[in-house]
Amino acid sequence: MASPASRWQRWWSARHPRADTHALTQRNLYIVPTRPGLFFAATLLVLLVASINEQLSLGFALSFLLAGAGLASMHATHGNLRGLDLDLRPPAPIEAGAEAPLLLRLHNRGSARYGIALTADGREWRQFLRPFKSTPSDAMRGASWADVPAQGHAQVQVALPALPRGLHEMPTLRIETRFPLGLFRAWSYWRPASRVLVHPKAEPAPPPLPTGSGEGLRLPLPAQGGRGGDEVQGLRPYQRGDRPRDIHWKKALPQGDAAPQWWVRDRQTPQGQELWLRWEDAAGLDEEGRLSRLCAWARIAEAQGLRYGLRLPGVRLTPDGGDAHLQACLRALAMHGLPDAAAARGDEVQP
Secondary structure, three states: OOOHHHHHHHHHHHHOOOOOEEEOOOOOOEEEEOHHHHHHHHHHHHHHHHHHHHOOHHHHHHHHHHHHHHHHHHHHHHHOOOOOEEEEEOOOOEEOOOOOEEEEEEEOOOOOEEEEEEEEOHHHHHHHHHHHOOOHHHHOOOOEEEEEOOOOEEEEEEEOOOOOOEEEEOOOEEEEEOOOOOOEEEEEEEOOOOEEEEEOOOOOOOOOOOOOOOOOOOOOOOOOOOHHHOOOOOEEEOOOOOOHHHEOHHHHOOOOOOOOOOEEEOOOOOOOOOEEEEHHHHOOOOHHHHHHHHHHHHHHHHHOOOOEEEEEOOEEEEEEOOHHHHHHHHHHHHOOOOOOHHHHHOOOOEO
């Protein structure tokens, strides 16, 4: 027999399914009086009782006038959120220890909305951060506020706390308002479906790229020479159709009165010149230190326009270049040794 906690969790998950879009409707909006609202109601009750005892017509008028204002405030607070649509831009991968900014967009099809706060649910933050020995106060940076114009849009940025490497689910977000009088609090919960990938922090000052032999493809890298050795350095003259990102801008600087010569990094390196980044190359460090060094080497190899592969225990990425290959390497490094690493690798990583 299921426990009450598990039944509550199933009901909660069914009522608030994970999605990167969220529409605020009558079904998922909640409203309760705030503490000032409760004091306001108590004051009205005292005023009404005193007016009845003393038969004060002005007291009755004031009591009903304030009660009407309170009911109008409740309707305005609920309507300040009802009808809004929200969506989330999937967060880009980040380094371990860095904050991950979430960009939320609010779309309004009605009149202007004011005083809308977005924050993370504190109870879920405690569960989210417990493995990292952090406290909710470390993660909560305060609510992010926004006003949405009539028939317009607004953007709000919410910062996640510093997280360790891995693939993390987004915590539940809370959209809240107390506009206009602060007597009532209306809110809704949003469970985004996107996850944020946190890869290892690159080593600040890594040693030179490995040049040992192994796997039949690892040969010493060419030495950096002068202008006459450009072909050896993996550079070639610019050709029509080359990508601007492959241009070696430092060598494009003009020399005296001569016209600048455009040089491009040649990713089609000869057979035997492909670089392999292996787990064994970072021997002498702990697990996180090895991942940090391999991450730094991958970034250096990509910046130099080299074809490079990655070899980890159980993971092998064949040599390639470009941003997609770099992201695949960073993803493999981020998920190394984690329980859901195989599911997160997909088809890009071959064991």
